[in-house]
Amino acid sequence: MDKFNAYVDANAERFIAELQEACRQPSISAQKVGLEEMAQVVLERLRRLGAEARLIEVEGAPPLVYGELGEGDRTLMFYNHYDVQPPEPLELWESDPFDPQIRQGALYARGASDNKGNLMARLQAIEAWLATRGELPLRVTFVVEGEEEVGSPHLAQFVAEHRELLEGADGCLWESGYKDPAERLVITLGLKGILYVELRAQGAAQDLHSSWATIVPNPAWRLVWALASLKDEEDRITLDGLMDHVAEPTPEEMEMLAAIPFEEEKLKADYGIPRFIRDLSGLELLKKHLFGPTCTICGFKTGYTGPGGKTVLPHEAVVKVDFRLVPDLTPELVMDLLRKHLDRRGFTDVEVVDLSGVRPAKSDPQAPIVRAAVEAARAVYGREPVVYPLMAGSGPMYLLCQGLGIPAFSTGVGHAGSNIHAPNENIRLTDYIEGIKYIGELIRRFGG
Amino acid sequence: MDKFNAYVDANAERFIAELQEACRQPSISAQKVGLEEMAQVVLERLRRLGAEARLIEVEGAPPLVYGELGEGDRTLMFYNHYDVQPPEPLELWESDPFDPQIRQGALYARGASDNKGNLMARLQAIEAWLATRGELPLRVTFVVEGEEEVGSPHLAQFVAEHRELLEGADGCLWESGYKDPAERLVITLGLKGILYVELRAQGAAQDLHSSWATIVPNPAWRLVWALASLKDEEDRITLDGLMDHVAEPTPEEMEMLAAIPFEEEKLKADYGIPRFIRDLSGLELLKKHLFGPTCTICGFKTGYTGPGGKTVLPHEAVVKVDFRLVPDLTPELVMDLLRKHLDRRGFTDVEVVDLSGVRPAKSDPQAPIVRAAVEAARAVYGREPVVYPLMAGSGPMYLLCQGLGIPAFSTGVGHAGSNIHAPNENIRLTDYIEGIKYIGELIRRFGG
Numbered sequence: 001m002d003k004f005n006a007y008v009d010a011n012a013e014r015f016i017a018e019l020q021e022a023c024r025q026p027s028i029s030a031q032k033v034g035l036e037e038m039a040q041v042v043l044e045r046l047r048r049l050g051a052e053a054r055l056i057e058v059e060g061a062p063p064l065v066y067g068e069l070g071e072g073d074r075t076l077m078f079y080n081h082y083d084v085q086p087p088e089p090l091e092l093w094e095s096d097p098f099d100p101q102i103r104q105g106a107l108y109a110r111g112a113s114d115n116k117g118n119l120m121a122r123l124q125a126i127e128a129w130l131a132t133r134g135e136l137p138l139r140v141t142f143v144v145e146g147e148e149e150v151g152s153p154h155l156a157q158f159v160a161e162h163r164e165l166l167e168g169a170d171g172c173l174w175e176s177g178y179k180d181p182a183e184r185l186v187i188t189l190g191l192k193g194i195l196y197v198e199l200r201a202q203g204a205a206q207d208l209h210s211s212w213a214t215i216v217p218n219p220a221w222r223l224v225w226a227l228a229s230l231k232d233e234e235d236r237i238t239l240d241g242l243m244d245h246v247a248e249p250t251p252e253e254m255e256m257l258a259a260i261p262f263e264e265e266k267l268k269a270d271y272g273i274p275r276f277i278r279d280l281s282g283l284e285l286l287k288k289h290l291f292g293p294t295c296t297i298c299g300f301k302t303g304y305t306g307p308g309g310k311t312v313l314p315h316e317a318v319v320k321v322d323f324r325l326v327p328d329l330t331p332e333l334v335m336d337l338l339r340k341h342l343d344r345r346g347f348t349d350v351e352v353v354d355l356s357g358v359r360p361a362k363s364d365p366q367a368p369i370v371r372a373a374v375e376a377a378r379a380v381y382g383r384e385p386v387v388y389p390l391m392a393g394s395g396p397m398y399l400l401c402q403g404l405g406i407p408a409f410s411t412g413v414g415h416a417g418s419n420i421h422a423p424n425e426n427i428r429l430t431d432y433i434e435g436i437k438y439i440g441e442l443i444r445r446f447g448g
Numbered sequence: 449m450d451k452f453n454a455y456v457d458a459n460a461e462r463f464i465a466e467l468q469e470a471c472r473q474p475s476i477s478a479q480k481v482g483l484e485e486m487a488q489v490v491l492e493r494l495r496r497l498g499a500e501a502r503l504i505e506v507e508g509a510p511p512l513v514y515g516e517l518g519e520g521d522r523t524l525m526f527y528n529h530y531d532v533q534p535p536e537p538l539e540l541w542e543s544d545p546f547d548p549q550i551r552q553g554a555l556y557a558r559g560a561s562d563n564k565g566n567l568m569a570r571l572q573a574i575e576a577w578l579a580t581r582g583e584l585p586l587r588v589t590f591v592v593e594g595e596e597e598v599g600s601p602h603l604a605q606f607v608a609e610h611r612e613l614l615e616g617a618d619g620c621l622w623e624s625g626y627k628d629p630a631e632r633l634v635i636t637l638g639l640k641g642i643l644y645v646e647l648r649a650q651g652a653a654q655d656l657h658s659s660w661a662t663i664v665p666n667p668a669w670r671l672v673w674a675l676a677s678l679k680d681e682e683d684r685i686t687l688d689g690l691m692d693h694v695a696e697p698t699p700e701e702m703e704m705l706a707a708i709p710f711e712e713e714k715l716k717a718d719y720g721i722p723r724f725i726r727d728l729s730g731l732e733l734l735k736k737h738l739f740g741p742t743c744t745i746c747g748f749k750t751g752y753t754g755p756g757g758k759t760v761l762p763h764e765a766v767v768k769v770d771f772r773l774v775p776d777l778t779p780e781l782v783m784d785l786l787r788k789h790l791d792r793r794g795f796t797d798v799e800v801v802d803l804s805g806v807r808p809a810k811s812d813p814q815a816p817i818v819r820a821a822v823e824a825a826r827a828v829y830g831r832e833p834v835v836y837p838l839m840a841g842s843g844p845m846y847l848l849c850q851g852l853g854i855p856a857f858s859t860g861v862g863h864a865g866s867n868i869h870a871p872n873e874n875i876r877l878t879d880y881i882e883g884i885k886y887i888g889e890l891i892r893r894f895g896g
Contacts, residue, residue, distance in 0.1 A: 215733055217724075220748055221675075227676075231669060233794070276664065277663050277665055296661040297762070298759060300765070303745065305766070311770050
């Protein structure tokens with residue numbers, strides 16, 4: 001890989017300039033700003049590599065950029081997104097979020113890490129490969145959507161309409177990742193799924209004077225009682241049947257957990273909490289965090305919530321609840337369990353509204369793509385990466401990968417202080433250049 | 449009383465005009481509009497009767513009007529208020545709320561029923577008495593405050609500073625009342641008390657991504673669990689010790705309940721509910737409504753409550769709860785029971801903030817003032833009144849009356865369609881004139 005790495009180093013300045021160009025184009029999905037323009041930028045960069053590339057339209061979505069190039073026994077899919085989070089609050093940025101500046105070895109811009117830095121590193125690595133090693137040793141596909149930051153609302157439709165573009169891939173590099181505070185590359189093999197619902201209860205036709213609370217049902221109490229049946233004071237989910245479907249981590253996964261550095265005291269201080277739930281620590285804490293399902297009240301709205309007192313009997317109550325799903329829970333299963341659980345307890349009046357759901361995704365640590373990912377990390381970074389068998393967060397990885405039998409992993413060019421989704425998002429230039437080399441090494445190892 | 453009644457009839461037009469004058473003066477305590485001016489109107493009307501009257505200042509409050517006149521063995525106190533509810537929403541009024549109009553035998557204005565109609569009827573009755581029967585047969589005192597519609601926040605201070613003006617009264621006519629849909633005069637002998645609190649719980653220092661719900665405590669769950677310990681799904685209050693303090697209605701009170709007409713089907717239709725709590729009906733329903741304490745969620749606020757989903761772990765949750773207090777519960781007792789109940793269950797982290805409280809008030813049905821009130825109603829209206837031993841609502845009756853050993857009752861010139869606190873508030877002119885005669889009869893019977 002000497003020639004490859006030498007090419008990357010020789011072209012580092014241009015690669016960084018190209019990333020700056022990409023970051024200069026706003027592409028904010030939540031605000032529908034610059035998406036078509038950004039899709040064109042990605043399309044042209046792919047075509048410049050010689051890829052067969054095109055825009056794919058799904059009704060209601062900004063164009064998805066699809067590209068493929070190379071030939072070989074294996075296919076490696078790159079999943080990325082060209083949209084970014086809104087830059088607000090602008091006053092907290094030290095420089096314009098869409099005017100990428102370099103300060104003290106880091107590039108500051110919205111999207112620098114999430115996800116333009118990662119997308120561009122992957123594209124630059126292909127260029128360097130073609131320039132120094134000729135043909136790619138495998139087939140590469142790019143799936144670059146423009147709605148990841150708003151929850152990928154049209155990705156399922158894309159998969160349904162273009163399954164043939166995805167099926168048969170032998171591995172997928174998911175969008176992003178970072179180095180932890182100890183500068184170890186983080187590789188993640190899965191994401192939790194999620195079911196997001198609203199529970200709604202109705203009382204009288206309108207708010208009443210609270211003196212009627214003696215005899216007129218209060219929807220807020222209905223929801224409190226329904227919720228209290230779902231989780232106990234020890235934070236154990238008591239929804240009938242749910243825990244029966246939760247897979248225990250394998251011994252191999254427990255070993256992976258044991259190898260993950262987890263700064264408990266720093267986290268407690270950062271979050272301002274005296275203790276974690278049930279006072280957990282160590283491996284039990286990490287096991288619950290990564291392999292535990294959740295049932296979370298994200299919001300509760302009923303009655304009067306302004307200052308002081310108002311003696312009102314609310315006519316309606318709504319609670320927003322998310323369930324983070326670990327293997328082998330699915331949104332469909334949990335919806336069904338939830339409805340039955342409530343009905344069994346007489347809460348037939350509590351409506352359950354399904355707002356969204358994605359399945360959990362998890363890749364076999366022994367899958368060739370995962371082995372290649374870890375080996376490439378050792379080779380490029382010179383030390384063992386941290387491998388998370390599952391992350392605490394969620395994303396549509398199952399939809400695009402595991403659901404089609406494609407093992408996937410995620411890593412990228414960020415660092416612990418990259419401030420993704422926040423002001424002063426940045427990557428370090430050395431991480432970016434190393435990240436390009438990492439992609440080259442991955443292609444070499446996975447392409448054989 | 450023939451001369452008295454003849455005087456009232458002969459002066460009816462002027463009495464109505466004087467009420468219109470009083471209603472023309474806006475006096476909105478919530479908006480601090482016209483209160484000084486209205487206090488002057490009341491003061492002058494009292495002085496015109498020959499009363500010794502003055503304004504009493506309590507710091508932060510609009511002036512309270514106090515007046516006394518007459519001599520005799522007994523003292524009858526009139527408690528009224530000169531402030532009114534805000535007139536909004538204005539667009540629903542058929543005529544200007546402060547330009548009293550007469551339509552189809554009714555006078556429409558904000559305050560017509562609550563409470564200027566009642567206050568003026570009492571003043572007019574005194575005039576008629578003095579004009580036709582000479583000296584009053586008892587001593588009469590007027591306590592007319594200007595903050596009833598905002599919860600009488602300075603009344604306790606007034607009582608503390610001017611106890612001597614109240615003590616020793618033999619009975620009190622409370623501010624207002626109405627005829628029921630069957631045109632029977634409603635007389636009430638008591639009000640529930642209330643304790644209004646906020647329960648507050650804190651989680652992390654700021655809202656977090658809900659993937660942290662695995663290990664970071666969620667204040668919304670803390671409140672759900674705390675609340676669920678206070679009342680069960682059958683709507684039974686399970687707060688430790690509370691029900692031990694709840695007095696059963698006496699046999700006499702149960703008889704009074706049995707005599708109260710209660711239109712269950714109409715109420716369910718009006719409120720749009722298929723059934724009352726626990727499917728109660730008849731005497732059990734009315735007993736729970738009037739003699740049952742409540743624990744009501746008036747509002748719950750936490751996390752994200754806008755449209756759609758946001759996966760957030762809230763950092764704070766607040767629930768507003770009111771307890772309606774029946775004899776022998778007091779706000780102080782319930783605060784104490786609540787704190788101990790929560791602590792006993794480990795909810796030491798749940799803060800309880802006392803927003804306000806008043807004690808329940810109940811008068812002995814055999815008290816001379818009550819007997820006089822019922823007899824006067826029979827005499828003037830020609831039929832049996834409906835006597836409520838207790839109302840479902842709350843007010844500061846204990847503070848001014850029962851706490852000082854003064855039996856009290858409430859009745860007035862409204863009717864079932866008076867729309868108090870609502871647009872198109874009104875009284876019927878015949879009710880107003882009858883109401884003046886009722887006060888005359890009450891004075892005669894109570895004064896002896």
